[in-house]
Amino acid sequence: MPRRSPLITVMANAAYKAAKGLVRDFGEVEQLQVSRKGPADFVSSADHKAEATLVEDLRRSRPKFCFLLEEGGVIEGEDSSNRWIIDPLDGTTNFLHGIPHFAISIGLERDSKMYAGVIYDPLRDELFWAETGIGAFINSKRLRVSSRRNMGDAVIATGMPFKGRASHPEYSEMLDTVSGETSGVRRFGSAALDLAYVAAGRFDGFWEFALSPWDIAAGLVILREAGGLVTEVDGGDQMMKSGDVLASNGVLHNPLRELLAKAADSGK
Numbered sequence: 080m081p082r083r084s085p086l087i088t089v090m091a092n093a094a095y096k097a098a099k100g101l102v103r104d105f106g107e108v109e110q111l112q113v114s115r116k117g118p119a120d121f122v123s124s125a126d127h128k129a130e131a132t133l134v135e136d137l138r139r140s141r142p143k144f145c146f147l148l149e150e151g152g153v154i155e156g157e158d159s160s161n162r163w164i165i166d167p168l169d170g171t172t173n174f175l176h177g178i179p180h181f182a183i184s185i186g187l188e189r190d191s192k193m194y195a196g197v198i199y200d201p202l203r204d205e206l207f208w209a210e211t212g213i214g215a216f217i218n219s220k221r222l223r224v225s226s227r228r229n230m231g232d233a234v235i236a237t238g239m240p241f242k243g244r245a246s247h248p249e250y251s252e253m254l255d256t257v258s259g260e261t262s263g264v265r266r267f268g269s270a271a272l273d274l275a276y277v278a279a280g281r282f283d284g285f286w287e288f289a290l291s292p293w294d295i296a297a298g299l300v301i302l303r304e305a306g307g308l309v310t311e312v313d314g315g316d317q318m319m320k321s322g323d324v325l326a327s328n329g330v331l332h333n334p335l336r337e338l339l340a341k342a343a344d345s346g347k
């Protein structure tokens with residue numbers, strides 16, 4: 080059993096605490112599906128409550144750290160080298176529809192680099208966590224990316240463009256090509272868990288465009304510490320800025336990147 084550092088303990092405890100409220104609210108969402116008002120307002124309040132719990136808890140343990148929050152935006156702190164990057168509920172659409180697949184994501188950026196991350200799936204009680212130089216873990220077990228070497232055996236996750244999100248012009252070509260060359264493509268609806276699942280060897284790769292920093296902050300460090308590779312879809316390293324992400328077990332990184340590039344070319 081790896082000993083969690085005080086930092087990871089603080090992050091995990093904040094996630095466990097906020098998760099209790101989310102799980103309670105998730106139980107109510109199904110009831111609300113049939114009501115006239117619909118569950119949207121309720122879910123947005125669940126989301127805000129979870130974020131408030133996380134901020135309160137993390138602030139108590141690390142009062143000087145800054146925050147970048149999906150709901151609340153930027154909160155400056157005295158210690159400008161440490162910044163929490165938080166998505167209190169990743170997989171909102173799933174949550175809203177009563178689909179049991181969502182997570183809390185907490186990343187810690189230190190000196191402008193992702194340093195530690197925790198992604199908690201409360202319904203499965205799976206805590207994915209990593210700290211730079213220490214490794215990546217699921218609960219108390221070490222995480223390792225898959226060792227699959229053949230594209231034909233790979234299962235690849237993605238996030239598809241949806242209403243309100245600018246579509247990437249070549250996306251459907253990419254989806255077609257990857258589906259035709261692999262064992263299958265999955266769209267589960269939580270980018271944070273998609274990255275955690277690549278780290279756990281459940282998926283062999285993942286790509287999505289236009290994500291936000293809070294969707295990927297924790298996942299980037301968990302994936303790297305699990306031996307995976309993450310770049311932009313075109314191979315660049317500005318994922319936190321562009322939100323374009325290509326993640327893999329490392330071995331399949333270039334083959335997948337080439338496949339996506341070929342598809343993009345033929346979609347032009």
Ligand code: IPD
Nearest residue numbers: 168169170171172238268269270
């Ligand atoms: C979304 C999820 C989804 C991804 C979207 C994100 P949210 O986050 O991660 O999988 O496709 O791009 O915005 O809105 O559920 O926090």
Ligand code: CA
Nearest residue numbers: 166169170294
């Ligand atoms: Ca998100």
Ligand code: CA
Nearest residue numbers: 149166168169
């Ligand atoms: Ca969210």
